[in-house]
Amino acid sequence: MRKFIKTVSILLLLSLLSVGVGGYIYLKSLNPSDVSLMNRSNENKNSETIQKINILVLGVDETSQTDPKRSDTMMVLSYDPNTHKAYILSIPRDTMIKLPKYGTQKINAAYPIGGPQLAMDTVSQLIGEPIDYYVKIGYEGFIQLVDDLGGVEMNVPMDMNYDDNAGNLHIHLKKGVQLLDGEKALQLVRFRHGYAEQDLERVKVQRDFLLAMFEKAKNPSTLLKIHRILKNINQYVETNIPPVTMLKYADYLLKLDKDNIKTATLPGTPQYIDGIAYYITNPQEVRQFMANLNGDIDNKTNEMTVNKNIKIEVLNGGGIPGAAAKTADLLKQQGYDVVKIGNVVGTTYNTTQIINRTDDKKVVEDLKKILKNAIVVEDTKGSNSADITIILGKNI
Structure with a gap:
């Protein structure tokens, strides 16, 4: 390249x-x-x-x-x-x-x-x-x-x-x-x-x-x-x-x-x-994405400050090339702190999962609006350093 x-x-x-x-x-x-x-x-x-x-x-x-x-x-x-x-x-x-x-x-x-x-x-x-x-x-x-x-x-x-x-x-x-x-x-x-x-x-x-x-x-x-x-x-x-x-x-x-x-x-x-x-x-x-891209940063200050307190890891579990990086890019545009991008090894997921380790229901609902076909899995006892893990499935 x-x-x-x-x-x-x-x-x-x-x-x-x-x-x-x-x-x-x-x-x-x-x-x-x-x-x-x-x-x-x-x-x-x-x-x-x-x-x-x-x-x-x-x-x-x-x-x-x-x-x-x-x-x-x-x-x-x-x-x-x-x-x-x-x-x-x-x-x-x-x-x-x-x-x-x-x-x-x-x-x-x-x-x-x-x-x-x-x-x-x-x-x-x-x-x-x-x-x-x-x-x-x-x-x-x-x-x-x-x-x-x-x-x-x-x-x-x-x-x-x-x-x-x-x-x-x-x-x-x-x-x-x-x-x-x-x-x-x-x-x-x-x-x-x-x-x-x-x-x-x-x-x-x-x-x-x-x-x-x-x-x-x-x-x-x-x-x-x-x-x-x-x-x-x-x-x-x-x-x-x-x-x-x-x-x-x-x-x-x-x-x-x-x-x-x-x-x-x-x-x-x-x-x-x-x-x-x-x-x-x-x-x-694309139209929605461009509308967000052209959005006023100042008008989103409060939302982005809240989002940046949530650490998210994005894992590609569906085997679709580029899916994790693309999703991470989209989340960063919304102000989220993406701390890790990677692949799931050994297992293929059909359905996208949002694994939640927080008490912030609003963040989860906002993520579901972005990842429309995702299901939410509560992991209150999880020891992962990320607040939320997103495992992308084939339905992304």
């Missing part, structure tokens, strides 16, 4: 543009008339309504002559300057869609079939929100970008060891908080084979890295390297976002706090259909 690496540079780009000086340096390097236009835009800022912006990030490998150039990475970066809130939404590349004249396809086929515009239109229809712009990102400058930043501090969630001599991929990282240079950061975001829920757990780690990179890019020391970094970014980024639009959002992005950035994966279920792996979404579930 080396193509994912391409996505990190866009968040870095937007972060750098949130540093006013860096943005003006970038704009001046393009065209003096753009600077004049930006000055007029700033003069009118008080009378102008600045809107929420949705950007589709496409990670496309165009280095191979035989590669169909599918967008192996798709993310929606959304930012609302009126609330100073944002989200990063990962869209699995196997998501099933239907394209006119082409029938059933995976969503990563939209880009090679119809270019960025079809990819934007397809994602917009899928999530029920307009996509304003796209960014297609090159991969080759990733290592240099991280090194230019002076490395990125990241908590590596586990020992990572993997060697693929044919693909010239060698990953060897130790678990724990550490400063990753470009080479090690590359290994982190490419690793996947050691996760219990391979793809879904991997994208979570990748999003965590984006947030860590965002924080590093906002460091004032970044300004000292602005020319070199922007030159590197410009070499590998293609976008239809006008420079003036980027800078219009710069002052607002500067105020964006990491705690106001939600991260999520589009809800769905991995399935094999006629021997082909797809990620199946439910339109109603």
Whole structure:
């Protein structure tokens, strides 16, 4: 999944543009008339309504002559300057869609079939929100970008060891908080084979890295390297976002706090259909999920504070790939503290179970609304460190 690496540079780009000086340096390097236009835009800022912006990030490998150039990475970066809130939404590349004249396809086929515009239109229809712009990102400058930043501090969630001599991929990282240079950061975001829920757990780690990179890019020391970094970014980024639009959002992005950035994966279920792996979404579930994703964090403060007092472990007992990580993602969006994700070994569950060790009936009822087909099992004498264990069955 080396193509994912391409996505990190866009968040870095937007972060750098949130540093006013860096943005003006970038704009001046393009065209003096753009600077004049930006000055007029700033003069009118008080009378102008600045809107929420949705950007589709496409990670496309165009280095191979035989590669169909599918967008192996798709993310929606959304930012609302009126609330100073944002989200990063990962869209699995196997998501099933239907394209006119082409029938059933995976969503990563939209880009090679119809270019960025079809990819934007397809994602917009899928999530029920307009996509304003796209960014297609090159991969080759990733290592240099991280090194230019002076490395990125990241908590590596586990020992990572993997060697693929044919693909010239060698990953060897130790678990724990550490400063990753470009080479090690590359290994982190490419690793996947050691996760219990391979793809879904991997994208979570990748999003965590984006947030860590965002924080590093906002460091004032970044300004000292602005020319070199922007030159590197410009070499590998293609976008239809006008420079003036980027800078219009710069002052607002500067105020964006990491705690106001939600991260999520589009809800769905991995399935094999006629021997082909797809990620199946439910339109109603997606609409509800997007409504929650766009919800006001401040309005949910009390609910989320209560939820965070409940420690939950999520175990995959139904054998459905990715189910535990997907459910954990959904629970975290609701403010729950998911302390463990894993698999049940030796037993297959047909029915999802909520094993309750608390006296909080409201939390259990709320969980039943999320896990509609689940049954509740009271475990008052349980010794498990988690307050609630969710065992996902085949009926999830």
